[in-house]
Amino acid sequence: MARPKGTGNLQQERNGLWTVRIGINGRRISRSAGTPDRAQAERFLERLLRPLGLGRDRLPLAEAWHRYEMSPNRRDVARATMKSKRSTWMRFARWMEANHLEAGCLSEVTEEAVAEYLAELRCRHSATTYNNHVCTLREMFRLLAGPDAAFDPWAAVRLRAEDSVSRRELSLDELERLHAAAAEAGPEWRLLFATGLYTGLRLGDCCRLAWANIDLARQTIQVVPEKTRRHAHGRPVTIPIHPRLLAELKALAADASRHGQNYVNPAVAELYLNRNWELDDRLRRIFRRANIAMSVRMAGRSRRSVVASFHSLRHTFVSLSANAGVPLAAVQAIVGHTSTAMTRHYYHENERALRQAVSAIPTIGETLSKGAIFNMNRIANMAATGVEY
Numbered sequence: 012m013a014r015p016k017g018t019g020n021l022q023q024e025r026n027g028l029w030t031v032r033i034g035i036n037g038r039r040i041s042r043s044a045g046t047p048d049r050a051q052a053e054r055f056l057e058r059l060l061r062p063l064g065l066g067r068d069r070l071p072l073a074e075a076w077h078r079y080e081m082s083p084n085r086r087d088v089a090r091a092t093m094k095s096k097r098s099t100w101m102r103f104a105r106w107m108e109a110n111h112l113e114a115g116c117l118s119e120v121t122e123e124a125v126a127e128y129l130a131e132l133r134c135r136h137s138a139t140t141y142n143n144h145v146c147t148l149r150e151m152f153r154l155l156a157g158p159d160a161a162f163d164p165w166a167a168v169r170l171r172a173e174d175s176v177s178r179r180e181l182s183l184d185e186l187e188r189l190h191a192a193a194a195e196a197g198p199e200w201r202l203l204f205a206t207g208l209y210t211g212l213r214l215g216d217c218c219r220l221a222w223a224n225i226d227l228a229r230q231t232i233q234v235v236p237e238k239t240r241r242h243a244h245g246r247p248v249t250i251p252i253h254p255r256l257l258a259e260l261k262a263l264a265a266d267a268s269r270h271g272q273n274y275v276n277p278a279v280a281e282l283y284l285n286r287n288w289e290l291d292d293r294l295r296r297i298f299r300r301a302n303i304a305m306s307v308r309m310a311g312r313s314r315r316s317v318v319a320s321f322h323s324l325r326h327t328f329v330s331l332s333a334n335a336g337v338p339l340a341a342v343q344a345i346v347g348h349t350s351t352a353m354t355r356h357y358y359h360e361n362e363r364a365l366r367q368a369v370s371a372i373p374t375i376g377e378t379l380s381k382g383a384i385f386n387m388n389r390i391a392n393m394a395a396t397g398v399e400y
Contacts, residue, residue: 021052031056070117070155072104079151089238099147103128117155125164137309137316138171145170178323180330183373185303190376192300199278200297202259206276207321209253209372211328211346213238214321218283218290220275222267230257236347248347251366255374294321328372335371342368 020032021044029044029052044052070078076097079085088096107114111124132141149165156163181189186208193204206217215237224234232250239246252260263275274280282290298305298319306315325346332342345368 021049021056023047023049029055071115072107072117072120075104075117075151075155076100078155082154085154089240091238095143096147096151099144100151103144103148106131117152120152120164122164122167125168129168133171136314142170178320178326179318180327181303181319181323183375185301186327186373186375188301189297189303192297194376195300196293196297199276200293202263202276203279204297204321204324205256205259205375207324208328208375209256209369210250211325212236212250213325215283217321218276218279221273222264222275223273225252225260225275227252227257227261227264239347246347248345250345251369253369253372255376331373332368332371345369 022030022032024030024043027047029046029049031042031044031052033040033042044055046052046055079100080093080097106128107120107124110127111120114120114124129141129145132144136144145165145168149163149168152163152165189204190201194201203217206212206220207214210217210232212220212234213236216234219237220232220234225232230252232252233247234250235247260275267275279290281287282293295305303319305319306317309316329342329346
């Protein structure tokens with residue numbers, strides 16, 4: 012009995028085995044089912060067609076994200092990464108609906124439609140954004156289609172050469188202005204910026220920093236960064252507390268204990284956990300008050316490129332430590348850029364080097380001479396002679 016139109020065909024060869032034939036986007040694909048049994052061949056064909064959105068179980072573009080999200084085979088990524096992937100897919104699905112309404116299913120997306128979409132994307136965005144879109148959509152198509160995919164409209168797409176503008180580190184003068192602006196905004200904002208500068212943690216980790224992560228007796232902070240929390244290689248980073256930040260934390264500890272506060276900076280933690288737009292708005296105000304431009308206009312781009320933000324404090328932490336002669340491995344152990352085993356092993360055996368890395372960060376907000384603020388040679392000598400690597 013013939014199969015319905017658009018669901019593939021079956022043909023029995025002279026050797027008795029069934030061959031499946033599929034027509035997709037003008038291409039003819041043939042595969043052996045490897046069995047003389049018609050019912051098994053039917054099931055083989057359905058398994059081949061299902062992830063492509065063909066056959067009796069066509070996969071509409073509007074339902075593709077849910078299928079991907081529920082797939083046990085997708086990579087486990089952080090919540091923010093998953094949110095970004097969903098945004099990328101929804102943007103592509105909306106574009107397909109507006110420009111190729113006839114292609115309502117995953118299998119009906121052609122190479123020509125992909126090329127047209129990417130041509131628009133290329134004109135408006137940086138190479139980094141373009142490549143992120145390509146990698147996300149390619150990965151989704153291949154996962155949904157499975158290893159036996161008969162057609163991949165993303166196969167011929169090539170990534171662009173990187174032209175991204177990364178966030179820069181801040182100068183000592185900018186740090187002083189930023190400290191003054193944050194202090195003027197309120198004690199919670201001064202504490203937030205101090206935490207970012209003296210720990211090298213990302214914004215989310217600074218906002219969510221809890222007293223349970225802090226050991227005032229050992230003068231250390233240990234936290235699993237949010238970015239790697241859901242990864243298989245998620246690991247804690249241990250950060251010696253800078254003297255300036257330590258003094259502020261000790262002053263807050265007693266009051267926090269009396270009020271049963273879980274977070275070091277509860278006001279900022281509430282804004283972050285509630286995904287409140289006010290957090291980003293207040294940070295932008297502080298940067299404007301400090302007269303630090305956060306973005307620049309790049310030729311050929313419709314959107315301004317971010318060059319300075321709270322994340323610049325992390326860049327500054329690494330840059331100041333490296334310029335002071337602190338071994339790179341010690342800095343990497345603090346910011347969490349090494350393997351799990353290396354991070355833990357390195358801290359226990361080289362705690363002095365890690366403390367030197369944190370001590371290299373200058374004390375901002377005090378009227379000290381430039382030599383007292385930051386003596387690179389002294390710190391470099393301590394790092395070079397105090398620890399063996």
